[in-house]
Amino acid sequence: MFSNFDPTTILWFLVSLTILVAIHEFGHFYVARRSGVKVLRFSIGFGPRLFGWRDKQGTEYAFSAIPLGGYVKMLGERDEDFDPADSHMAHDKKSVPARIAIAAAGPLANFILAILLYWVFFINGTFALSPVIGEVESDSIASQAGLEAGQQIVAIDGASTATQRDVLIALLGRLGETGDIEFSLKYPNSDYIYESKAKLEKWLQGAESPDPIAGIGIAFYRPPVSREIHQVVGGSAAEAAGMRAGDIVVGADGRSFQSWQEWTEYVKARPEQGIQLEVEREGERLTLALTPAKHTLPSGEVIGRAGVAGQLEPWPDGMLTKQRFGVIEAFVESVGKTWETAGIALMSTKKVIFGEISVKNLSGPIGIAKVAGDSGRAGALSFLQFLAYMSVLLGVLNLLPIPMLDGGHILFYTVEWIKGSPLPEKVQFIGYQAGLVMILAVTVIAFYNDILRL
Numbered sequence: 001m002f003s004n005f006d007p008t009t010i011l012w013f014l015v016s017l018t019i020l021v022a023i024h025e026f027g028h029f030y031v032a033r034r035s036g037v038k039v040l041r042f043s044i045g046f047g048p049r050l051f052g053w054r055d056k057q058g059t060e061y062a063f064s065a066i067p068l069g070g071y072v073k074m075l076g077e078r079d080e081d082f083d084p085a086d087s088h089m090a091h092d093k094k095s096v097p098a099r100i101a102i103a104a105a106g107p108l109a110n111f112i113l114a115i116l117l118y119w120v121f122f123i124n125g126t127f128a129l130s131p132v133i134g135e136v137e138s139d140s141i142a143s144q145a146g147l148e149a150g151q152q153i154v155a156i157d158g159a160s161t162a163t164q165r166d167v168l169i170a171l172l173g174r175l176g177e178t179g180d181i182e183f184s185l186k187y188p189n190s191d192y193i194y195e196s197k198a199k200l201e202k203w204l205q206g207a208e209s210p211d212p213i214a215g216i217g218i219a220f221y222r223p224p225v226s227r228e229i230h231q232v233v234g235g236s237a238a239e240a241a242g243m244r245a246g247d248i249v250v251g252a253d254g255r256s257f258q259s260w261q262e263w264t265e266y267v268k269a270r271p272e273q274g275i276q277l278e279v280e281r282e283g284e285r286l287t288l289a290l291t292p293a294k295h296t297l298p299s300g301e302v303i304g305r306a307g308v309a310g311q312l313e314p315w316p317d318g319m320l321t322k323q324r325f326g327v328i329e330a331f332v333e334s335v336g337k338t339w340e341t342a343g344i345a346l347m348s349t350k351k352v353i354f355g356e357i358s359v360k361n362l363s364g365p366i367g368i369a370k371v372a373g374d375s376g377r378a379g380a381l382s383f384l385q386f387l388a389y390m391s392v393l394l395g396v397l398n399l400l401p402i403p404m405l406d407g408g409h410i411l412f413y414t415v416e417w418i419k420g421s422p423l424p425e426k427v428q429f430i431g432y433q434a435g436l437v438m439i440l441a442v443t444v445i446a447f448y449n450d451i452l453r454l
Contacts, residue, residue, distance in 0.1 A: 009373030013365070014067055016372045016387055018044060020110070020394055021070040027109025028072040028102055035098045038075040038089035045070060068365065074102075096417040103409040110395035111338055117388035118334035121381060125324045131167045132188075132221040132319060140217020145183055145198035147218060154193060155184035164220055169340070171212035173347060176205040176356025181216075208360040221319070225260035225310035229279075236307020241277065241290040243308060248280040252290075260310045267292045271304035338392055345396040364446030367453065403428075403435030 021044055029042050038058070043049075045064035052062035064070075074091040087093055091102070131153040136142050147153075153161050156170035174181055182197045204210040213220065227249040232238050249263045250256060252275050257263040267275070271294040279286050292304030325333055351357040363371075368390070375386035399407040408431070416422045423431075 008377065009369050012372040012376035012383070013369035015376070016383075016390065017067060019387060020113075020391055021045075023109050023113045023391070024106045024394060024398070025070045025072050027105035027107070030109075031102045031105035032072065032074055032091070035094055035102060036089060037091050037094060037098075037102065038086060039072060040075055041071075041073040043070050043073070096413050100410055100413045100417075103406045103413065104399075106406055107395035107398045110391040110398075111342070114338045114341070114388040114391040114395070115331075115334045117384045117391070118337045119330050121384055121388070122325045122330035122333045122337075123327065124381060125322050128163045128165075128321050128323050129220070130319045131161055131164045133218050134221035135219040137217040137219075141181070141198045141200065141203075141215075142217035145181075145196040147183060147185065147196065149221075151185040151187055151194075153183060154186055157182050158184075168212060169344065171216060172344060174200060174203060175210060175212065176202060176351050176354075178202055202356075205356055206358050208358060210357070210361070223313040223315055226313050227257060227260055227263065228311045229308050230311040231309040233307035233309075236305075237291055237293045238306040238308045241288045241306075243277075243279065243288060243290070243306075244281065246281065250278040250280050250285065252277045267306050268303040271295070271302055273304070338388075341389060341392040342396050345393050349396070349400070359445050360449055362442065362446040362449055364443065364450045366447070366450035402438055403431040404439055405435065408432075408435055 025042060025044070029039055032039055040058075041060045041062060043052075043062045043064050045062075045067045046069060047064050047066040049062045049064055052060055054060050075086060075089055076092050091099065094102075133142075133147060133149050133151050133153065135149055136147050153167055155161055156167065157174075159166075159170050161167045161170055178201050179199075180197045181200050182195065185194045185196065186192060204212070204215045207215070229238075229243060229245050229247045229249070231245055232243050249260075252263070252266055254276075255266070257266070267290075270292055272291060275290045275292065277288045277290045279288060290306060292306050294302055295305040296302050348357060352359060352362070372383075372386060375383045398405050399410075401407045401411040403409075403412070412423055412428060412431070422428075
């Protein structure tokens with residue numbers, strides 16, 4: 001079941017989880033210390049202590065055996081070894097605003113981390129793609145709205161869509177909904193805006209891993225891949241056949257190819273079958289003997305693979321732009337990106353609760369670990385983006401008003417502040433039990449989904 005699970009995935013997962021948990025718990029720790037609360041333990045992980053140390057104030061810093069979270073243990077009157085002389089440093093003796101600040105500090109620390117990580121990302125510069133339609137699927141929502149290849153989507157439901165990401169975000173907001181969806185479009189080199197609309201009916205409500213772009217029935221424009229070989233993979237069938245970067249694929253077995261897709265489909269259909277491949281190299285025609293290697297897809301389908309990469313033709317002017325930001329501009333963008341991501345997380349949570357998005361889309365540690373591994377192997381900027389996104393998600397989820405989470409503590413403290421006294425212990429106990437059941441239920445569903453995906 002785990003045959004496709006790269007060993008480095010676990011490493012990247014542990015690195016990301018340690019960073020996210022440490023920052024979150026440091027938020028609680030820092031504000032607790034500033035509020036005069038005695039911190040007994042700062043732990044990364046749960047369960048038996050593996051190693052640690054103590055500072056001059058008596059706080060134990062520990063790494064524990066189960067690396068799926070962490071906690072900050074603060075002095076409380078219910079502690080068995082509570083010394084009345086330390087009463088002024090007990091968490092439950094502090095004012096309600098102080099306790100609310102301590103509870104909110106963890107999620108706030110995650111948001112600050114996300115802003116800093118996105119800031120680094122934006123300083124480096126980002127690429128933006130214009131949302132120009134490449135294909136429209138027949139009998140789709142897009143075709144019902146009259147969308148055509150070559151048009152640029154400039155707004156959805158009145159919200160401006162300058163980039164393909166803007167289109168994705170606008171469509172994410174409509175998942176699971178029923179009603180009209182409105183498009184504003186224009187053609188290249190024209191300022192005239194066309195308005196059109198189509199009907200949504202519980203759109204992609206039960207879909208697992210919904211793809212809003214494909215779900216609406218479009219594919220964005222991509223430059224075609226030329227027949228020129230850009231790269232030959234070492235040890236591949238193509239290398240064995242003598243193919244080189246710069247070769248132009250002309251045909252095979254007496255058949256000519258007009259596109260990269262024609263040639264790749266021809267190879268896929270012939271695993272371990274000899275092909276007389278014709279290429280053009282430095283103005284000369286050569287015939288090479290290629291035997292595509294056999295490759296089995298996750299679906300079980302067996303295809304042929306040569307082991308080459310094609311060369312994309314240039315993007316049309318204005319479609320691909322690199323956005324560069326100064327230090328201040330990048331910070332503003334990072335704050336906006338964090339806010340936007342938090343909004344998407346809240347919207348998605350609401351849609352899952354109300355059944356507009358299937359619970360099949362919930363992911364647990366296994367799914368998160370896979371994404372962490374993929375991001376880590378893709379490079380530093382990709383991993384920073386992943387960390388920033390997960391940090392926002394951790395902050396948002398912890399602020400939900402569910403007992404056992406920071407948001408639940410804030411809710412109880414707020415009620416105490418309003419009524420002038422804490423909620424009865426029995427009510428709090430029932431709340432914590434209900435919160436625990438909810439968290440366990442979501443965890444079980446997420447693990448189940450992870451296992452099915454494996």
